[in-house]
Amino acid sequence: MPEINVSALGLDYAGKTAIDDITFTAREGEFLTLLGPSGCGKTTTLMSIAGLAQPSRGVITCGEDVLFDSTRSIDRPPERRNCGVVFQSYAIWPHMSVADNVAYPLRLRKVGKAEIARRVGEVLEMVDLAALAERYPHQLSGGQQQRVALARAITYGPGVLLLDEPLSNLDAKLREQARTWLKEFQSSVGLTTVFVTHDQDEALALSDRIIVMNDGHIEQVGAPEEIYSRPNSPFVASFLGSANLLAGTVIESGRDSTRVRLDGSGQTVAVREPGPDREVLVMVRPEDVEIIDDTTGDESASLQGNLTTRMFVGSSFRYVVDCGGQQLSVSSRERWEPGPVRLRFRIEGVRLFPRSAADQLATDIEEPVHA
Numbered sequence: 001m002p003e004i005n006v007s008a009l010g011l012d013y014a015g016k017t018a019i020d021d022i023t024f025t026a027r028e029g030e031f032l033t034l035l036g037p038s039g040c041g042k043t044t045t046l047m048s049i050a051g052l053a054q055p056s057r058g059v060i061t062c063g064e065d066v067l068f069d070s071t072r073s074i075d076r077p078p079e080r081r082n083c084g085v086v087f088q089s090y091a092i093w094p095h096m097s098v099a100d101n102v103a104y105p106l107r108l109r110k111v112g113k114a115e116i117a118r119r120v121g122e123v124l125e126m127v128d129l130a131a132l133a134e135r136y137p138h139q140l141s142g143g144q145q146q147r148v149a150l151a152r153a154i155t156y157g158p159g160v161l162l163l164d165e166p167l168s169n170l171d172a173k174l175r176e177q178a179r180t181w182l183k184e185f186q187s188s189v190g191l192t193t194v195f196v197t198h199d200q201d202e203a204l205a206l207s208d209r210i211i212v213m214n215d216g217h218i219e220q221v222g223a224p225e226e227i228y229s230r231p232n233s234p235f236v237a238s239f240l241g242s243a244n245l246l247a248g249t250v251i252e253s254g255r256d257s258t259r260v261r262l263d264g265s266g267q268t269v270a271v272r273e274p275g276p277d278r279e280v281l282v283m284v285r286p287e288d289v290e291i292i293d294d295t296t297g298d299e300s301a302s303l304q305g306n307l308t309t310r311m312f313v314g315s316s317f318r319y320v321v322d323c324g325g326q327q328l329s330v331s332s333r334e335r336w337e338p339g340p341v342r343l344r345f346r347i348e349g350v351r352l353f354p355r356s357a358a359d360q361l362a363t364d365i366e367e368p369v370h371a
């Protein structure tokens with residue numbers, strides 16, 4: 001399967017930049033996800049690869065083929081790009097049976113009848129819909145309709161699959177099933193896949209690598225575990241999972257040990273990395289904070305706080321602990337009562353960001369309004 005290279009891609013709509021300087025490679029057979037809040041440019045990037053949006057600048061290649069190059073005026077039409085595309089809205093034909101929907105791209109390409117029948121049978125087998133070939137879309141569940149769209153996208157054997165929020169119209173339970181199914185499907189067919197979502201759980205669960213996008217540019221690229229445990233900005237930290245970001249000031253700085261005094265309570269925390277600036281944000285995830293008994297007297301390695309809220313979330317409790325006006329979210333399987341507590345941070349999980357990096361926080365995350 002071919003590799004896709006996107007280099008310095010930019011697209012302006014009527015003078016307003018939608019994406020800028022987008023550079024990445026989707027490796028052979030890789031499941032690569034573009035993740036970010038609504039409006040950050042995911043669809044624009046994907047449609048540029050598909051040939052359904054025209055970039056203002058940059059180069060896109062697929063294997064040896066140059067699909068787009070602004071300086072050489074190359075812009076290959078979508079039907080000659082070897083990409084199967086699935087949109088959020090499925091866009092399958094309501095008046096055609098499952099088999100006819102899947103056969104459609106082959107009929108367009110004037111493939112012979114016998115070959116169409118063979119290929120449709122094969123593809124429906126791959127997406128677990130062989131038994132439903134004669135049904136019409138309204139006789140299918142949302143998940144099954146989505147698989148028809150996927151079957152139609154791969155029926156002519158593209159090397160690349162481009163998926164724009166394909167699961168987001170399904171309800172929560174179906175979406176989880178569809179996610180598992182898609183993961184198994186993609187790894188068995190080995191198609192190079194670029195997947196778009198604003199759903200961080202989906203991105204973490206499905207991807208070989210994730211590209212986190214924000215406001216038209218790339219924030220970070222890496223394997224899910226890597227981005228989750230080592231986010232390189234407050235934006236990524238708070239968009240992928242939940243993160244406490246505590247304002248503080250560096251009071252002692254070494255190469256691999258820094259002491260930070262937190263605003264409000266004036267208490268200090270130790271961090272195992274250099275301070276990026278004097279004014280910082282201390283990042284720690286809720287599962288990396290431990291609540292310990294206030295009476296242990298172990299003041300050296302812990303913070304004093306006041307537990308104000310407890311929420312049971314099924315697998316654990318979620319607590320809010322106030323430390324001198326800064327609220328911390330803490331995840332724990334143990335049951336604690338409101339009142340004074342001590343908190344200990346798992347030091348491997350603590351990161352520092354310059355406070356100036358907080359401008360672009362992922363605060364306003366909403367559902368996308370279009371595909």
Ligand SMILES: Nc1ncnc2c1ncn2[C@@H]1O[C@H](COP(=O)(O)OP(=O)(O)O)[C@@H](O)[C@H]1O
Nearest residue numbers: 013018037038039040041042043044045368371
């Ligand atoms: N056809 C269009 N005309 C003008 N602006 C657009 C058009 N499509 C998208 N945009 C703008 O480009 C930006 C990126 O949009 P999009 O790629 O759809 O984001 P996402 O898929 O991440 O939600 C947004 O600001 C959006 O309003």
Ligand SMILES: [Mg+2]
Nearest residue numbers: 043368370371
């Ligand atoms: Mg979109």
